[in-house]
Amino acid sequence: MINEKMYALGSTRSKIRELFEYGKQLSQKIGKENVFDYTLGNPSVPCPEEVTNVIVNEVKNPSIHGYTSAQGTIEVRKAISDYNLNRYGFKLDPDLTYMTCGAAAGLAITLRALISSPSDKVLTFAPFFPEYKVFTENAGGSLVYAKCNEVFDIDFESLEETICPEVQAIIINSPNNPSGTVYGEDTVIKLAKFLEDKQKEYGHAIYLITDEPYREILFDGAVCPFIPNYYDNTVVCYSYSKALSVPGERIGYVSVSPKAENAQKLYLAIAGAGRSLGYVCAPSLFQKVVELCVDKVSDSQVYKDNRDVLVSNLEKLGFDCVNPKGAFYVFMKSPIESAEEFSDVAKTFGILVVPSDSFGVKGYVRFATCVSPDLIKRSLPALEKLAKHFNLI
Amino acid sequence: MINEKMYALGSTRSKIRELFEYGKQLSQKIGKENVFDYTLGNPSVPCPEEVTNVIVNEVKNPSIHGYTSAQGTIEVRKAISDYNLNRYGFKLDPDLTYMTCGAAAGLAITLRALISSPSDKVLTFAPFFPEYKVFTENAGGSLVYAKCNEVFDIDFESLEETICPEVQAIIINSPNNPSGTVYGEDTVIKLAKFLEDKQKEYGHAIYLITDEPYREILFDGAVCPFIPNYYDNTVVCYSYSKALSVPGERIGYVSVSPKAENAQKLYLAIAGAGRSLGYVCAPSLFQKVVELCVDKVSDSQVYKDNRDVLVSNLEKLGFDCVNPKGAFYVFMKSPIESAEEFSDVAKTFGILVVPSDSFGVKGYVRFATCVSPDLIKRSLPALEKLAKHFNLI
Numbered sequence: 001m002i003n004e005k006m007y008a009l010g011s012t013r014s015k016i017r018e019l020f021e022y023g024k025q026l027s028q029k030i031g032k033e034n035v036f037d038y039t040l041g042n043p044s045v046p047c048p049e050e051v052t053n054v055i056v057n058e059v060k061n062p063s064i065h066g067y068t069s070a071q072g073t074i075e076v077r078k079a080i081s082d083y084n085l086n087r088y089g090f091k092l093d094p095d096l097t098y099m100t101c102g103a104a105a106g107l108a109i110t111l112r113a114l115i116s117s118p119s120d121k122v123l124t125f126a127p128f129f130p131e132y133k134v135f136t137e138n139a140g141g142s143l144v145y146a147k148c149n150e151v152f153d154i155d156f157e158s159l160e161e162t163i164c165p166e167v168q169a170i171i172i173n174s175p176n177n178p179s180g181t182v183y184g185e186d187t188v189i190k191l192a193k194f195l196e197d198k199q200k201e202y203g204h205a206i207y208l209i210t211d212e213p214y215r216e217i218l219f220d221g222a223v224c225p226f227i228p229n230y231y232d233n234t235v236v237c238y239s240y241s242k243a244l245s246v247p248g249e250r251i252g253y254v255s256v257s258p259k260a261e262n263a264q265k266l267y268l269a270i271a272g273a274g275r276s277l278g279y280v281c282a283p284s285l286f287q288k289v290v291e292l293c294v295d296k297v298s299d300s301q302v303y304k305d306n307r308d309v310l311v312s313n314l315e316k317l318g319f320d321c322v323n324p325k326g327a328f329y330v331f332m333k334s335p336i337e338s339a340e341e342f343s344d345v346a347k348t349f350g351i352l353v354v355p356s357d358s359f360g361v362k363g364y365v366r367f368a369t370c371v372s373p374d375l376i377k378r379s380l381p382a383l384e385k386l387a388k389h390f391n392l393i
Numbered sequence: 394m395i396n397e398k399m400y401a402l403g404s405t406r407s408k409i410r411e412l413f414e415y416g417k418q419l420s421q422k423i424g425k426e427n428v429f430d431y432t433l434g435n436p437s438v439p440c441p442e443e444v445t446n447v448i449v450n451e452v453k454n455p456s457i458h459g460y461t462s463a464q465g466t467i468e469v470r471k472a473i474s475d476y477n478l479n480r481y482g483f484k485l486d487p488d489l490t491y492m493t494c495g496a497a498a499g500l501a502i503t504l505r506a507l508i509s510s511p512s513d514k515v516l517t518f519a520p521f522f523p524e525y526k527v528f529t530e531n532a533g534g535s536l537v538y539a540k541c542n543e544v545f546d547i548d549f550e551s552l553e554e555t556i557c558p559e560v561q562a563i564i565i566n567s568p569n570n571p572s573g574t575v576y577g578e579d580t581v582i583k584l585a586k587f588l589e590d591k592q593k594e595y596g597h598a599i600y601l602i603t604d605e606p607y608r609e610i611l612f613d614g615a616v617c618p619f620i621p622n623y624y625d626n627t628v629v630c631y632s633y634s635k636a637l638s639v640p641g642e643r644i645g646y647v648s649v650s651p652k653a654e655n656a657q658k659l660y661l662a663i664a665g666a667g668r669s670l671g672y673v674c675a676p677s678l679f680q681k682v683v684e685l686c687v688d689k690v691s692d693s694q695v696y697k698d699n700r701d702v703l704v705s706n707l708e709k710l711g712f713d714c715v716n717p718k719g720a721f722y723v724f725m726k727s728p729i730e731s732a733e734e735f736s737d738v739a740k741t742f743g744i745l746v747v748p749s750d751s752f753g754v755k756g757y758v759r760f761a762t763c764v765s766p767d768l769i770k771r772s773l774p775a776l777e778k779l780a781k782h783f784n785l786i
Contacts, residue, residue: 001561001597002655002662003509010506010665017462046455059448062439065639069410101494101643101672108671113403116396131668138669168394204394246458248677250494250643262395269395272403275524276531277670278501279494283679284641 014130015358016040019343023352030350036379037352038367041177041328043245045303045370048296051244054289064288068281070271072099072253076291080253083294088226092236093258096267098274099282099290101250103213103239107171108135109277110209110235110254113269114169115141123163124171125154126360127178127331129211132171141168145360151322152179152331154187156194163198169207170195174224175214178359178366179331180307180324182222192231205233205261213239213252214327216297219304222325232259235266240290242328245298251286303328306369309376317383318392328370331356334363335390345389349382407523408751409433412736416745423743429772430745431760434570434721436638438696438763441689444637447682457681461674463664465492465646469684473646476687481619485629485648489660491667492675492683494643496606496632500564501528502670503602503628503647506662507562508534516556517564518547519753520571520724522604525564534561538753544715545572545724547580549587556591562600563588567617568607571752571759572724573700573717575615585624598626598654606632606645607720609690612697615718625652628659633683635721638691644679696721699762702769710776711785721763724749727756728783738782742775 023037077094100106120141136143147158174183210227239252321332334342339355356364416430470487493499513534529536540551567576603620621627632645714725727735732748749757
């Protein structure tokens with residue numbers, strides 16, 4: 001009488017985890033120095049010093065580990081609102097902001113709040129984070145996805161073909177995991193206009209969930225537009241995992257735009273979903289960390305340097321990849337049709353990269369560049385052998 | 394298109410939260426010193442010094458805030474297994490142990506793993522923690538409950554009347570919130586025998602979920618039997634919220650007994666449920682805290698002292714309550730039929746107590762005794778007025 005769907009979810013390891021475990025075994029066999037693990041998006045830079053200072057200081061406060069209200073302390077919610085107002089000129093409402101155990105929790109509860117019927121659909125753009133499908137299905141709906149164009153920007157033709165009246169919500173993720181694409185202002189304006197028209201056509205709100213854990217990791221002067229400035233029915237899902245390099249601590253927030261249709265009702269449904277999924281409150285010590293470090297960011301220079309070294313070398317070796325404008329991934333075209341097969345060959349050279357199939361597209365592999373610069377340097381001879389194997393050089 | 398069920402859950406404040414907010418307003422009106430808030434189960438004693446030391450020490454480790462595997466680090470799972478073996482002579486398997494964001498998350502994911510069909514039922518004993526119903530319904534099943542006897546021990550006649558073949562799981566909570574009852578070994582043996590017979594009769598496993606966040610808070614030499622020693626199909630749901638006084642940090646675990654039917658499959662379903670509800674990993678710093686403080690407990694002497702003062706005074710004033718053997722609540726019989734009405738009258742004397750209706754029984758109120766001893770002392774004149782109001786003295 002065990003739930004078969006949950007069993008299937010728990011027993012099928014994600015491709016990323018599978019490769020990661022394989023890498024650990026391979027290290028034992030051929031030596032750690034011969035394994036180049038590009039699989040996991042675990043930030044490699046330390047958290048800002050201020051985070052550590054806040055922790056050391058706040059643990060003296062005897063009530064720091066107590067329950068907070070379910071939506072989080074008013075102080076952290078105000079700090080987030082002030083920060084975003086100052087930075088983006090948009091006032092998120094502290095009373096429409098709900099602290100979460102990271103962006104995954106935020107997405108899971110927002111989708112639970114927005115899906116009411118098995119016919120409800122959520123739309124996203126491939127390539128996408130595989131858990132979007134898991135959270136949508138857990139909430140009782142189904143995920144559909146539109147294609148992107150060759151530089152992984154939104155393909156509006158594909159969007160037009162994919163959208164339908166059953167779509168209640170759209171998830172965007174910019175800077176994008178795995179492609180590194182950052183949607184420019186033109187794209188965002190076009191998307192907002194498209195959705196406004198569709199709302200009129202369908203006669204119901206389409207909520208835009210903007211999943212933006214990589215918002216602070218931008219290169220080459222790229223700018224990531226703040227979506228509530230462009231589209232009213234927006235729900236921001238943020239995580240401090242990457243910005244503060246604290247992914248294991250599970251801290252982030254969901255904020256419903258005060259301009260959204262039924263904003264208050266949606267917010268209460270999100271609170272109800274948080275309650276029903278077992279989230280009592282976001283970790284209290286890290287709520288305080290966010291309150292006091294809301295404007296701090298880990299040094300992401302190493303991600304840019306890593307990208308530069310990896311991309312220039314991959315191109316030199318004849319591989320084809322879109323130069324990412326943000327996040328810490330490089331999405332490279334597989335020189336053969338099957339990315340799975342390419343990934344398997346790469347493994348024989350000690351190079352672990354994730355085939356794109358689980359992200360909803362075929363023919364690419366993802367390098368996570370949140371690794372040590374030294375690992376990249378040491379991997380270059382192996383990458384060269386890989387290029388030779390496929391007759392690229 | 395917002396989910397009405399989630400909206401209802403988020404917009405109906407629990408009675409406890411409602412009273413708590415009322416207390417804050419009342420304090421502003423009549424002064425904090427005239428409000429005696431017995432509503433919230435927020436531990437009042439500080440965490441053990443060792444917890445603070447581990448935090449201050451571990452934040453120097455640059456990888457302490459990184460992702461762990463979804464089930465938690467092997468080190469913390471081993472520490473938990475060793476601790477329980479040493480204490481209870483039962484070996485929980487680290488590979489069947491899953492770290493969670495507290496007991497609420499543990500219950501939510503275990504129920505999601507065990508419920509497969511809308512006809513599935515979960516049985517518990519009233520009075521019970523109201524969220525059992527929320528988590529069971531979120532998982533797609535329904536909650537039924539048996540009565541307890543007058544000292545809040547299991548009423549086996551009521552259990553026999555309530556159980557049915559659709560019951561897949563039973564939740565027990567000892568020491569109990571709100572009654573403070575601790576099930577003795579006789580009760581546990583009788584319950585195990587009862588369930589074994591029912592499993593044979595129904596031809597399927599009945600999993601016993603033991604929700605035991607108060608396991609370390611016991612008085613008068615009470616002993617809390619370790620359930621896996623008595624019944625094979627057991628899932629332990631533990632939280633460090635009370636034992637280490639860190640309720641806001643959300644850290645606990647679920648452990649499937651290695652003797653349980655389909656233990657490995659159930660464990661994987663729990664992992665799948667964790668994934669689908671958006672739990673990526675339990676907070677990483679507090680996994681380390683548990684690993685290194687697994688055998689530490691906050692000083693619960695104050696809870697015993699509070700109980701002694703409150704119970705003796707309530708009895709002196711003519712009120713009727715069962716002397717709790719554990720946890721930090723006093724469950725008192727309302728001198729009038731309606732506990733809601735009694736709670737409303739108590740409010741006029743500045744005394745905030747939770748009526749028992751939301752715990753599934755009528756005619757009682759709950760005092761949370763995790764308050765300062767001073768608050769209890771200061772509340773005695775108000776309690777006296779309340780007793781006089783009801784002509785008890």
